[in-house]
Amino acid sequence: MAHNYKYAAEQALITFFPGEKHEEINYAPKSGKSCIIKLCNGNYFLSCSCIIISDNKRFCGIARLRLDSISKSKVKKESAISGMIKKAVYKAALSYGINPPAWGSLTGVRPCKLMSEILLSSKTEKAAKTKFIRKYSVSDKRADLCLEAAEQSIAVSNSLGDRDICLYVGIPFCPTRCNYCSFISASTEKSMKLIEPYLLALYEEIAAVSKIVSKLGLRVTSVYFGGGTPTTLSAEELYHLLTHLTKSFDLRNISEFTVEAGRPDTITLAKLQVLSNFNVSRISVNPQSMNDRVLDAIGRKHTARDIVSALEMVRSFNNFSVNMDLIAGLYSDSVSGFQESLNTVLDLRPENITVHTLSIKKGSFVKNSDVVLPNETAVLEMTDYSISRLYESGYKPYYLYRQKYMSGGFENIGWTIPGFENLYNIAIMEELCSIISLGCGGSTKLISKNKKMERFFNPKYPTEYIERIQKICIDKERINEYYGL
Numbered sequence: 001m002a003h004n005y006k007y008a009a010e011q012a013l014i015t016f017f018p019g020e021k022h023e024e025i026n027y028a029p030k031s032g033k034s035c036i037i038k039l040c041n042g043n044y045f046l047s048c049s050c051i052i053i054s055d056n057k058r059f060c061g062i063a064r065l066r067l068d069s070i071s072k073s074k075v076k077k078e079s080a081i082s083g084m085i086k087k088a089v090y091k092a093a094l095s096y097g098i099n100p101p102a103w104g105s106l107t108g109v110r111p112c113k114l115m116s117e118i119l120l121s122s123k124t125e126k127a128a129k130t131k132f133i134r135k136y137s138v139s140d141k142r143a144d145l146c147l148e149a150a151e152q153s154i155a156v157s158n159s160l161g162d163r164d165i166c167l168y169v170g171i172p173f174c175p176t177r178c179n180y181c182s183f184i185s186a187s188t189e190k191s192m193k194l195i196e197p198y199l200l201a202l203y204e205e206i207a208a209v210s211k212i213v214s215k216l217g218l219r220v221t222s223v224y225f226g227g228g229t230p231t232t233l234s235a236e237e238l239y240h241l242l243t244h245l246t247k248s249f250d251l252r253n254i255s256e257f258t259v260e261a262g263r264p265d266t267i268t269l270a271k272l273q274v275l276s277n278f279n280v281s282r283i284s285v286n287p288q289s290m291n292d293r294v295l296d297a298i299g300r301k302h303t304a305r306d307i308v309s310a311l312e313m314v315r316s317f318n319n320f321s322v323n324m325d326l327i328a329g330l331y332s333d334s335v336s337g338f339q340e341s342l343n344t345v346l347d348l349r350p351e352n353i354t355v356h357t358l359s360i361k362k363g364s365f366v367k368n369s370d371v372v373l374p375n376e377t378a379v380l381e382m383t384d385y386s387i388s389r390l391y392e393s394g395y396k397p398y399y400l401y402r403q404k405y406m407s408g409g410f411e412n413i414g415w416t417i418p419g420f421e422n423l424y425n426i427a428i429m430e431e432l433c434s435i436i437s438l439g440c441g442g443s444t445k446l447i448s449k450n451k452k453m454e455r456f457f458n459p460k461y462p463t464e465y466i467e468r469i470q471k472i473c474i475d476k477e478r479i480n481e482y483y484g485l
Contacts, residue, residue, distance in 0.1 A: 008082035009037050011107040012089035015409055016098055035092070037085065046070065048085050050092040061091025075452075083136075090137065101409050102380070104137030109401050111138075111411075113430055115150040116157075125151075141387065145413060149400040153430040156423060160433050162449055165213070166222040166424050167249065169202075169241075170439030171230040172462055175263055176301055194462045198440070199237060201469040203244045205438050208473035210248035213436070216483045220249055221433070222424040223257045231261040235270040242278040256423055262286035262325070264310035265302045276317045282422065283314050285350075286325035289333060290341040297332035304344070311348055321420050322350040328382035329358035329407035331371045338382040339389075346393050351420035353395060355386045357410040359403040376408040383410050390415045398422070401429045436479065440465040446482040454482055 006024065013022050013035065020033070033054045040047045047064035063084045071077050083105070090105035103111065115132055122128035129143050138146070173195060213220070223245075233241065251257075257280045261267050264285060275283070289295055290304040314320050324345050328338055345353060357379060374382070390397075395415040399422075402411045414425055427433050428445075431453065437444045442458040458472055459465045465472070 005039075005078075005082055005085050008085040008107075009035075009089060011404075012086040012093075012105075014404065015107040016090060016093040016101065018405065018409070035089070037088065039081075039085075042067075044068075046081065046084070048081075048088040050085075050088040052092045052096050054096065059092050059095040059097075061088045061093070061095060063087035063091065087137075099376075100137070100139075102139045102142050103402065103409060103411070104133075104139070106136050106138060106402075109403065110429060110431070111136075111142075111146050111402065112149045112153055112400055115143075115146045116153050116430070119147070119150050119154065141384070142411070145387070145397050145400055145411075148397045149413075152398045152421060153426055153432065156421075156426045157430070157432045160221070160427070161219065163216070163218050164221045165218045165434040165436055166224065166427050167220055168424075168428075168435055168437040168439075168442060169223070169225045169230075169245070170437065170442045170458075171225060171227040171233060172198075172440040173227065173232040174229045175232060175265055176299055191462065194466070195233065195237065197466050198462050199233075199241060201466045202241070202439050204469050205473055205476070206244050206248050209436060209438060209476050209479070212476060212479050213249065216480065218434070218483070219253050220251055221253060221255055222427065223251065223254055224424045225259040227260060227262075229261070229263045229266055230259050231263070231266040231271055233271075235268065235274050238271055238274045242274065246278060256281050258282040258284065258323075258422065258424060260284040260286070261310075261314075263300075263302070264306045267310040267313060269313055269316075272313060272317055272320075276319055279319070281319060281321060282323065282352075283320045284323040284325065285311050285314060286323075287341070287345070288325060288327045289330055289337070290344040291333065291337050294330055294333045294337060294341075298330055308348070311350075321352070323352035323354060323422070324348070324350045325354045325356060326386075327356045327358050328386065328410070329374050329379040331373055333374060335374070335378050335381045335385075339385055342386055342389055346389065351417050352422060353390065353415045354412065355383065355390075355415065356412045357383060358407045360405045360407065373407060379408040379410060383408075387413075394418075399425045399429050444476075444479075446479065448482070451482070454478070 010022060033052065036051045038049050040049070045064045045066055047062060050061045052059040065080060065084050070080055086107055087105045094100060115128065118131050119125070119128040122131060125147060129147050132138060132146065133140065133143050173191065259275055259280050261283050262285070285307065287304065287307045288298065290307065292303050295303065311322065314322060326341055326345060358373065394417060396418055397413050398416045399414040400411055414422065428435050431445065431447055434447045435445045437458060440458060440462050441460050444456055446454045456475065456478060459468055
């Protein structure tokens with residue numbers, strides 16, 4: 001490529017030609033499929049041409065930008081040119097013969113951020129939707145989803161102050177590892193001995209960060225326990241962790257407190273009582289499927305009935321709203337099987353339902369094996385069915401994001417009964433306020449309306465986190481620097 005926008009081109013090729021190997025070369029190959037992308041600067045337009053060559057046939061795509069429309073801001077300029085490159089690759093891919101993707105030429109994680117920008121500068125929702133479709137060739141159905149989620153994002157953004165933050169606490173332990181998972185988590189079958197030293201290290205980080213947050217006058221608005229599966233911890237361990245957290249941070253202004261209890265085989269009445277006593281307001285009970293055959297195939301050691309029993313325990317407390325996750329495209333699942341799972345979950349009436357599309361990640365068993373997954377057509381049927389059924393059942397989309405290597409290039413959508421939107425999910429996906437992460441694998445994002453976002457990461461693995469806890473606490477001083485102290 002004769003320009004410095006390689007990442008944009010790579011993302012477009014990964015999206016429109018999934019499963020194919022991509023590498024940069026500086027010569028014309030004699031066989032196979034190749035792609036030539038060039039930028040050309042004219043008197044009035046900057047243009048990008050993409051030529052896909054396969055079996056001596058050429059498939060072309062061209063996109064362009066008016067020079068006087070390109071922002072002088074470096075960030076906005078690079079974004080506009082990257083979008084033009086993706087559009088050219090998209091057009092060439094259509095000429096080659098791919099099915100038009102539901103998300104058009106978009107390849108990024110956060111399509112709602114783009115819709116929010118358009119919506120804020122448009123006179124009407126209809127005008128914003130029309131411009132979004134015209135600019136990115138997104139399907140009508142996905143544009144509607146994006147518009148609703150963008151409206152939620154704008155409402156949350158307007159409610160947040162510049163000193164408002166969210167806290168994330170990572171617990172990197174699970175009973176077993178699911179075969180689609182690449183998150184940094186350790187099976188307690190193998191790592192039980194790490195839990196105690198991990199928690200001691202986490203207490204140190206909580207103490208260090210709480211002092212910084214207090215000194216800066218930052219206001220915690222939301223707390224989210226993720227992982228892993230936080231309820232892998234015992235009731236006593238949860239009690240001590242929550243005691244340290246609530247004594248260290250001022251949580252009087254929080255609007256929500258979520259704990260992921262994704263695995264029903266980790267939920268007990270004793271643990272729920274501890275969570276209730278500490279004013280946790282939202283619990284995630286994540287089945288992924290309500291089909292026993294699928295649960296077994298993905299490495300879950302519980303049944304669909306166990307999920308219902310766990311939910312009954314959660315509902316015996318009056319202060320928890322509930323989220324339930326499902327995944328479209330799981331190994332050994334079918335369209336009818338996914339539909340049955342969704343209908344079963346709808347009958348349980350959780351306040352939130354999150355429908356994920358399987359993302360085939362590098363570190364997962366699925367990626368490194370020869371298992372056969374539902375094809376793109378089947379996954380489209382699953383996701384489209386979920387959209388229709390959830391709307392029919394009174395749910396609304398409130399946040400939405402995409403990931404690399406998703407089956408069919410679709411999306412993850414958080415649905416809610418109106419009034420039960422989760423602020424943390426919106427804030428992290430739309431990058432609306434600082435997210436300070438504590439624990440293993442955490443990604444801290446520092447966000448201010450007047451500054452460029454900064455991010456830094458905690459170590460990925462529990463042993464590394466434990467060994468480096470002193471340095472981790474020192475590194476958190478970057479929060480002081482960002483906010484001006």
